[in-house]
Amino acid sequence: MSSVAQKRGFGATLWDWLTTVDHKKIGILYLLGGGFFFVVGGIEAMIIRVQLLTPNNDLVSAGIFNQIITMHGTTMIFLAAMPILIGFMNAIMPLQIGARDVAFPFLNSLGFWMFFFGGVFLNISWFFGQVPDAGWTSYASLAMASEGHGVDFYAIGLQIAGGGTLLGGINFLVTIINMRAPGMTYMRMPLFTWTTFVASAMILFAFPPLTVGLFLLTFERMFGANFFDPTMGGNTIIWEHIFWIFGHPEVYILILPAFGIFSEIFSIFSRKRLFGYSAMVFATVLIGFLGFMVWAHHMFTVGLGPTANAIFSVATMAIAIPTGVKIFNWLLTIWGGSIKVTTPMLWALAFIPTFVMGGVTGVMLGTAPLDYQLHDTYFVVAHFHYVIVGGTVFGIIAGTHLYWPKMFGTMLNEALGKVTFWFFFIGFHLTFLIQHWLGFWGMPRRVFTYMDGQGWNSANVISSVGALFMAIGITIMVYNIIVTSIKNVRVANDPWGDGRTLEWAIESPPVFYNFAQTPLVRGLDTVYIEKMEGNLSGITPAEPVQDIHMPNGSFIPFMLSLGLFIAGFGAMFRTEEPWGMAVLIIGLVWTFAAMAMRSLKDDLGFYVKKEDILKDMKRKGGQK
Amino acid sequence: MADVQVYKKSTAEFNLGQRRARKSMRGQIMMFSLMIFLTIMSFSMVMAYQADVIGFSKYLIIPTLMLFAAVQVGLQLYYFMHMNEKGHGIPQMFMYTGVILAFTVVLTFSTIIWW
Ligand code: HEM
Ligand SMILES: [Cu+2]
Numbered sequence: 097m098s099s100v101a102q103k104r105g106f107g108a109t110l111w112d113w114l115t116t117v118d119h120k121k122i123g124i125l126y127l128l129g130g131g132f133f134f135v136v137g138g139i140e141a142m143i144i145r146v147q148l149l150t151p152n153n154d155l156v157s158a159g160i161f162n163q164i165i166t167m168h169g170t171t172m173i174f175l176a177a178m179p180i181l182i183g184f185m186n187a188i189m190p191l192q193i194g195a196r197d198v199a200f201p202f203l204n205s206l207g208f209w210m211f212f213f214g215g216v217f218l219n220i221s222w223f224f225g226q227v228p229d230a231g232w233t234s235y236a237s238l239a240m241a242s243e244g245h246g247v248d249f250y251a252i253g254l255q256i257a258g259g260g261t262l263l264g265g266i267n268f269l270v271t272i273i274n275m276r277a278p279g280m281t282y283m284r285m286p287l288f289t290w291t292t293f294v295a296s297a298m299i300l301f302a303f304p305p306l307t308v309g310l311f312l313l314t315f316e317r318m319f320g321a322n323f324f325d326p327t328m329g330g331n332t333i334i335w336e337h338i339f340w341i342f343g344h345p346e347v348y349i350l351i352l353p354a355f356g357i358f359s360e361i362f363s364i365f366s367r368k369r370l371f372g373y374s375a376m377v378f379a380t381v382l383i384g385f386l387g388f389m390v391w392a393h394h395m396f397t398v399g400l401g402p403t404a405n406a407i408f409s410v411a412t413m414a415i416a417i418p419t420g421v422k423i424f425n426w427l428l429t430i431w432g433g434s435i436k437v438t439t440p441m442l443w444a445l446a447f448i449p450t451f452v453m454g455g456v457t458g459v460m461l462g463t464a465p466l467d468y469q470l471h472d473t474y475f476v477v478a479h480f481h482y483v484i485v486g487g488t489v490f491g492i493i494a495g496t497h498l499y500w501p502k503m504f505g506t507m508l509n510e511a512l513g514k515v516t517f518w519f520f521f522i523g524f525h526l527t528f529l530i531q532h533w534l535g536f537w538g539m540p541r542r543v544f545t546y547m548d549g550q551g552w553n554s555a556n557v558i559s560s561v562g563a564l565f566m567a568i569g570i571t572i573m574v575y576n577i578i579v580t581s582i583k584n585v586r587v588a589n590d591p592w593g594d595g596r597t598l599e600w601a602i603e604s605p606p607v608f609y610n611f612a613q614t615p616l617v618r619g620l621d622t623v624y625i626e627k628m629e630g631n632l633s634g635i636t637p638a639e640p641v642q643d644i645h646m647p648n649g650s651f652i653p654f655m656l657s658l659g660l661f662i663a664g665f666g667a668m669f670r671t672e673e674p675w676g677m678a679v680l681i682i683g684l685v686w687t688f689a690a691m692a693m694r695s696l697k698d699d700l701g702f703y704v705k706k707e708d709i710l711k712d713m714k715r716k717g718g719q720k
Numbered sequence: 721m722a723d724v725q726v727y728k729k730s731t732a733e734f735n736l737g738q739r740r741a742r743k744s745m746r747g748q749i750m751m752f753s754l755m756i757f758l759t760i761m762s763f764s765m766v767m768a769y770q771a772d773v774i775g776f777s778k779y780l781i782i783p784t785l786m787l788f789a790a791v792q793v794g795l796q797l798y799y800f801m802h803m804n805e806k807g808h809g810i811p812q813m814f815m816y817t818g819v820i821l822a823f824t825v826v827l828t829f830s831t832i833i834w835w
Binding site for chain 1: 810831832
């Protein structure tokens with residue numbers, strides 16, 4: 097197989113993408129899949145805001161409103177934010193550590209397809225007209241009372257997608273532990289790699305509880321078990337615990353990779369080494385650990401008792417300390433730097449005050465007595481949108497602009513990027529700042545409408561107008577992406593001009609084996625070090641050019657995930673449709689057949705020949 | 721396929737390897753006997769309780785059994801799954817993290833849900 101690009105037909109290209117195990121392509125698939133669900137979730141958000149625009153509105157009924165908010169939350173967290181972040185981890189992290197591939201390319205691809213089919217499974221519920229409506233938290237009492245198959249779609253869809261995420265996390269952990277280039281010690285890893293590492297470890301520990309919870313819910317709803325039904329000796333509070341044991345770490349899984357992206361941006365565009373690198377690493381690990389000790393702050397009003405509330409309240413506030421350490425380190429990175437305000441930098445600069453506001457409201461909510469006032473009001477909605485949008489979504493958009501050239505070889509238009517920023521930034525604060533007050537004024541969250549004359553009208557109008565601004569911003573970004581892709585102006589290795597880590601020393605996009613020669617890493621910001629010492633290529637090779645072993649593509653991950661997808665429908669309709677049981681069995685047999693095929697067939701991969709690599713290197717000689 | 725490299729050990733290396741293997745074997749046999757001993761102890765305790773021997777109350781036996789079980793898990797991991805050898809720092813870190821997290825969860829559940 098030659099690495100020289102060949103013109104191929106549509107079928108061959110499609111087959112290539114369906115079977116790819118290349119982490120860069122899987123990264124792009126995650127970005128596309130996550131981007132699609134981001135738009136779906138965004139449309140749901142717009143419907144919510146239009147419904148709440150005026151009092152006593154009846155654009156949608158109460159039942160449909162519940163479905164929309166449930167799907168908005170679930171989609172945004174599980175199918176948009178997390179997959180897009182995993183996409184960046186896939187596309188960038190192996191390059192940052194000087195690896196040619198990830199540790200488990202097959203698992204990686206399986207992770208993507210499970211996410212994809214899980215997401216499709218959830219959203220197919222719209223076509224059945226039976227949509228999850230118990231909130232993204234799916235509290236057991238609501239979930240048990242929900243009629244139709246809505247919550248079943250939630251339980252099974254998330255089970256499949258969550259399995260995919262778990263596989264992805266394990267793959268990243270092993271990759272970072274085992275596949276760093278010579279000289280890349282832990283304390284020389286770029287911050288984005290570090291946050292990927294900690295977020296993956298959190299996935300490893302947080303997703304099994306979710307799996308257990310969903311498993312119990314599935315059996316409760318579909319197979320007649322009684323884990324959560326108090327009349328049958330169950331306990332409905334158990335679900336809340338299990339969900340939040342997963343759920344709070346989950347929000348940190350969402351924010352840590354964004355922290356990583358911002359750390360890269362601050363350092364690149366302040367053209368300075370990250371201030372307090374080791375403190376940053378320590379804070380990241382500490383946040384990851386403490387993230388598991390605070391779940392009950394979501395349950396202060398459940399009645400756990402003053403002792404439990406006090407303990408979890410203190411633990412919650414402790415997290416603000418490492419977070420504060422990070423904020424100060426970013427500020428000191430910018431301080432005295434030679435700052436270039438590019439689009440990614442603009443997002444990063446806006447992130448600091450926005451996220452701090454979200455953190456402060458978090459500490460307020462972490463104060464148990466105050467939480468009795470604020471719980472389940474719009475104040476909570478404001479809090480988590482400030483952290484998730486102001487942190488994660490800003491990070492995702494900043495990362496999209498920053499890494500677009502590395503992933504696609506073209507540069508997004510800077511002017512349009514800034515227009516996107518201003519629309520989105522202003523729209524965001526318009527939408528959510530006022531919601532703090534709505535919460536203080538007593539507006540409960542998750543209500544489908546409200547009465548006139550409670551003083552909530554104009555605040556809701558402001559909020560809805562802001563949402564429109566955000567939608568315009570995103571539309572401009574999509575336009576930017578389309579135009580950039582059509583113009584297709586290719587860029588060189590380091591289009592930003594100030595790249596400090598390994599991914600900026602190879603071409604954009606990289607050849608499929610990433611590094612012709614494994615690099616030797618001589619310190620933190622290794623490319624910067626090389627360049628300062630006069631090595632313009634930015635890389636010192638650690639080995640001669642030699643044959644490179646690479647994995648073969650495989651269609652099995654797609655088929656395996658499809659099997660689970662089919663089995664999901666069978667499980668759901670098992671009792672009420674004559675074909676239900678058969679479909680369940682077919683799906684499971686299909687899945688196991690795919691597994692068996694993977695186990696029984698030896699696939700040793702292939703070698704990229706030295707001559708081909710040399711040819712590639714010569715071809716690149718023409719590039720800047 | 722790449723060339724398969726055959727590496728020939730020197731006599732000194734060979735002897736060192738032998739010595740190491742013997743030492744590890746000795747450790748494993750010792751630990752194995754200890755584990756069997758612990759198992760016999762556990763069974764005899766329970767049998768003593770069932771035969772109403774004085775002094776073998778439930779409140780003595782259950783915690784002791786738990787303790788023995790924990791020791792056995794440790795021995796299993798360290799001696800038979802080689803966690804006492806070099807290069808296991810990362811797995812150890814992850815396992816201890818998991819243990820701590822699981823402990824917190826069980827502690828919380830047993831104090832505020834199941835109490
Ligand atoms: C200083 C750090 C933080 C603290 C002290 C904190 C505290 C809290 C508390 C106490 C609640 C429960 C409020 C209630 O339901 O009454 C809450 C809710 C929430 N927080 Fe945070 N938080 C922090 C950071 C974050 C971050 C970084 C994220 C995500 C990126 C996040 C996402 C959420 C979400 C999604 C909810 C709402 C969950 C729901 O009920 O649907 N928080 N936070
Ligand atoms: Cu939380």
